[in-house]
Amino acid sequence: MSQQGDLLHVVTNDDLSSARIAFGRAIMWGSGLILVLMAVLQTGQVQGWWDLGLTNWRPTLYAYLTWAVCLCWGQVLTRGEQGKRALFVLPAVLFVVSLTVFPLLFGVLIALSDWNLSSVSGRRFNGTANLVRMWNDPFYWNALGNMVWYVLAILVEYAIAFGLALLLNAQIRARKFFRVAFLLPLMLSPVAVSWMIGKSMLEPRFGPVARFARWLGWDTPSFFGDPLIAKLSIMVMDAWTFIPFMMIMLLAGLQAIPKEVQEAARVDGASGWRGFWEVTFPLMLPVSVTAVLIRIIFKLKLADIVITVTSGGPGGATDTVTSFIFREYRDRSNVGYGTLLAMVYLVIIVIAMTILMKLADRLARPRT
Amino acid sequence: MTAAAETPIFRDSEADLAHRARWAASRTLIYGALLIWTLICLFPIYWTVTTSFKQAPDVMQGHLVPWLDYEPASLGWRSLGLSPDTLGQPSTPRAEFIKRFTNSLIVSLSASTLALLLGSMAAYGLSRFSYRFGFMRNADISFFFLSQLILPPVVLALPFLVLYKALALLDTRIGLILLYTLTVLPIVIWIMRDQFAGIPTELEEAALVDGLTVWRAFLTIILPIALPGMVAAFILSLVLTWNEYFFAALLTSTHANTLPVMVASQTGSQGINWWSMAALSTAAILPLLILGILLERFIIKGMAAGAVK
Numbered sequence: 083m084s085q086q087g088d089l090l091h092v093v094t095n096d097d098l099s100s101a102r103i104a105f106g107r108a109i110m111w112g113s114g115l116i117l118v119l120m121a122v123l124q125t126g127q128v129q130g131w132w133d134l135g136l137t138n139w140r141p142t143l144y145a146y147l148t149w150a151v152c153l154c155w156g157q158v159l160t161r162g163e164q165g166k167r168a169l170f171v172l173p174a175v176l177f178v179v180s181l182t183v184f185p186l187l188f189g190v191l192i193a194l195s196d197w198n199l200s201s202v203s204g205r206r207f208n209g210t211a212n213l214v215r216m217w218n219d220p221f222y223w224n225a226l227g228n229m230v231w232y233v234l235a236i237l238v239e240y241a242i243a244f245g246l247a248l249l250l251n252a253q254i255r256a257r258k259f260f261r262v263a264f265l266l267p268l269m270l271s272p273v274a275v276s277w278m279i280g281k282s283m284l285e286p287r288f289g290p291v292a293r294f295a296r297w298l299g300w301d302t303p304s305f306f307g308d309p310l311i312a313k314l315s316i317m318v319m320d321a322w323t324f325i326p327f328m329m330i331m332l333l334a335g336l337q338a339i340p341k342e343v344q345e346a347a348r349v350d351g352a353s354g355w356r357g358f359w360e361v362t363f364p365l366m367l368p369v370s371v372t373a374v375l376i377r378i379i380f381k382l383k384l385a386d387i388v389i390t391v392t393s394g395g396p397g398g399a400t401d402t403v404t405s406f407i408f409r410e411y412r413d414r415s416n417v418g419y420g421t422l423l424a425m426v427y428l429v430i431i432v433i434a435m436t437i438l439m440k441l442a443d444r445l446a447r448p449r450t
Numbered sequence: 451m452t453a454a455a456e457t458p459i460f461r462d463s464e465a466d467l468a469h470r471a472r473w474a475a476s477r478t479l480i481y482g483a484l485l486i487w488t489l490i491c492l493f494p495i496y497w498t499v500t501t502s503f504k505q506a507p508d509v510m511q512g513h514l515v516p517w518l519d520y521e522p523a524s525l526g527w528r529s530l531g532l533s534p535d536t537l538g539q540p541s542t543p544r545a546e547f548i549k550r551f552t553n554s555l556i557v558s559l560s561a562s563t564l565a566l567l568l569g570s571m572a573a574y575g576l577s578r579f580s581y582r583f584g585f586m587r588n589a590d591i592s593f594f595f596l597s598q599l600i601l602p603p604v605v606l607a608l609p610f611l612v613l614y615k616a617l618a619l620l621d622t623r624i625g626l627i628l629l630y631t632l633t634v635l636p637i638v639i640w641i642m643r644d645q646f647a648g649i650p651t652e653l654e655e656a657a658l659v660d661g662l663t664v665w666r667a668f669l670t671i672i673l674p675i676a677l678p679g680m681v682a683a684f685i686l687s688l689v690l691t692w693n694e695y696f697f698a699a700l701l702t703s704t705h706a707n708t709l710p711v712m713v714a715s716q717t718g719s720q721g722i723n724w725w726s727m728a729a730l731s732t733a734a735i736l737p738l739l740i741l742g743i744l745l746e747r748f749i750i751k752g753m754a755a756g757a758v759k
Contacts, residue, residue: 137618138616138617138618139616139617139618140617140618143617163664166663166664166665167575167579167581167664168575168581169571169665170571170572170574170575170576170579170668171571171572171575171576171581171591173568173571173572174568174569174571174572174595174635174639175572175583175591175594177568177631177632177635178594178595178598178632178635181628181629181632182598182601182606182632185606185609185610185613186605186606186609188609188612188613189605189606189608189609192608192609192612199611199612245483246487249480249483249484249487252480254480254481254484258746260484260488261746261750262742262743262746263488263491263492264487264488264491265742265746265749265750266491266492266495266739266742266743267491267494268689268742268749269689269735269738269739269741269742270495270693270735270738270739271692271693271695271709271710271713271734271735271738272693272695272710273693273695273710273711273713273714273734274498274693274710274713274731274734274735275494276714277498277713277716277727277731278494278495278497278498278731279494281727282497282498282501282724282727282728283494283497287510288509288510288512288724290493290497290512290514293512322490322491322494326491327753330749330750330753330754331753331754333750333754334750334753334754376599379599379600382602383602383603383604383696385603385604385696386695386696386710386714389695389696389699389714390695390714403602403604404602404603404604404696407604407607407608408604408607408696408699408700411607411608411611411700417608417611417612420608421608421609424602424604424605424607424608425605427602427604427605428601428602428605431600431602432600435600
């Protein structure tokens with residue numbers, strides 16, 4: 083994509099009347115003014131300067147929506163063709179900014195305060211006290227440590243997904259049937275999966291997997307009692323739902339490799355194994371890196387299965403950061419501390435992902 | 451007749467047979483692996499569906515095959531009010547289930563539609579024009595959208611809880627729709643950007659020369675061409691939003707509960723009947739299973755979009 087200039091070259095001669103431009107400016111500034119006025123009025127209500135009988139912040143929300151619409155309309159009015167182009171991106175930008183940037187800034191404020199939603203005292207600013215508390219909270223560090231293990235499990239998932247993609251790419255019959263069958267786990271909701279597998283199939287007495295384990299000679303199968311096995315069970319369930327995702331990306335990559343490359347390697351005398359490691363695998367590196375990176379992003383959000391199956395147990399062995407914060411809120415309504423934990427998690431993720439992406443960029447670049 | 455002429459016709463010499471044996475072995479290996487993984491993928495689904503027709507003894511004795519092992523009973527479906535004999539009568543669990551089902555349907559459909567709308571527009575704009583919002587150029591804006599993928603839901607959850615409380619949006623469908631749109635928007639933009647980049651600009655140029663405006667050209671010429679990509683993005687969003695649990699569990703309580711929250715709330719209690727739980731799970735996953743089987747092509751297309759450049 084070129085950095086400068088439009089890809090679509092159009093010459094338009096806008097002759098916008100000055101009245102139109104003035105009207106456009108007027109609605110943009112006017113609605114902005116109303117928004118500010120509304121916000122000030124409502125702040126006054128909350129601070130107790132005056133009483134207007136407003137019970138919630140809806141009026142400000144409506145003022146914001148009006149302003150957003152007027153801003154989009156005003157762009158077209160004042161800038162003509164350029165404004166119409168801006169209209170493609172502007173709604174999405176406004177939407178994302180108002181739904182992420184604003185809550186994030188608000189979140190920083192919450193993170194620096196002692197705020198228990200169930201207590202009557204309301205929000206109290208307490209500076210970095212939450213940070214100190216986090217530093218001394220072994221359960222949070224434990225959850226972060228668990229996340230490292232969960233992310234490392236992606237390597238195994240990747241190997242399995244690659245194998246499946248190779249199988250699907252081979253000369254087989256009923257390819258479509260296998261593809262659909264392999265895809266289905268991805269369609270299922272993690273909550274349903276946690277019942278289907280976690281609570282019924284892995285049930286120690288009657289679950290079919292437990293029966294199978296007994297048949298194999300494990301007398302007292304228990305999948306969530308021992309910390310290590312519990313962690314493995316969670317990993318397996320998560321892998322079960324998400325392996326299709328990586329598999330499909332890798333399959334798309336495999337199908338994009340021209341057949342001639344493989345044939346040339348075979349003519350040169352490469353065996354199947356060497357052909358894979360020296361031809362297919364290097365060619366697949368860019369796709370692999372993308373698939374693994376996206377999978378890591380999804381893995382870092384892992385929570386549903388943990389919340390519904392083990393709620394972090396035994397002894398925090400399966401806890402993820404998300405499920406830990408979820409319980410921090412559910413059990414103690416502790417909004418301030420929970421938000422701080424989430425913010426720290428975000429900072430760690432951003433740093434880790436930046437490093438990973440830099441490394442991946444170097445790895446995926448074709449070797450010369 | 452010489453031996454040299456014979457070999458090409460009858461391929462049963464020592465070397466050829468060895469080759470054929472190896473070929474057969476590799477076939478067996480490939481199909482064996484495929485079948486094992488098919489079993490791993492399908493057995494949990496099969497188990498859930500069949501368990502919903504079991505009774506207590508069938509569960510305890512580990513019966514697997516209906517009719518052969520055990521006589522199917524609609525106990526599980528009766529507890530949901532969906533068995534043939536209870537279907538006609540009023541039933542509280544069924545009303546509850548239908549309410550959750552409708553909530554899930556409305557929320558996921560609206561969020562996916564909204565995300566598709568905003569996402570396609572943004573992706574088209576970014577693939578065709580160059581923008582400057584302050585210091586941000588096209589590449590920065592794209593990165594800004596895609597970087598939302600990294601944002602873990604838990605970071606937004608608690609601020610949203612407080613904000614929604616102030617805005618009286620807690621436990622409403624609108625609140626969930628907005629949030630879900632936000633979570634799937636980066637994925638839609640990713641898929642659609644790829645889609646639009648593959649459409650030559652000459653198409654619009656011709657349309658613009660013919661006197662169409664930019665928006666008319668986008669709506670009447672580009673969108674129909676990009677339709678397969680849009681379907682892929684829509685279905686992927688639908689899957690993600692239908693299955694979402696975390697936000698729904700935090701932000702809804704009685705009115706706007708979605709199906710995953712209902713399923714999860716039943717798994718908590720230990721004494722729950724397996725058959726009714728299985729029936730509920732089956733009902734929750736069935737729509738997406740059907741979607742997956744029928745529209746597998748589009749889902750794969752959508753997910754492959756970002757992989758191959």
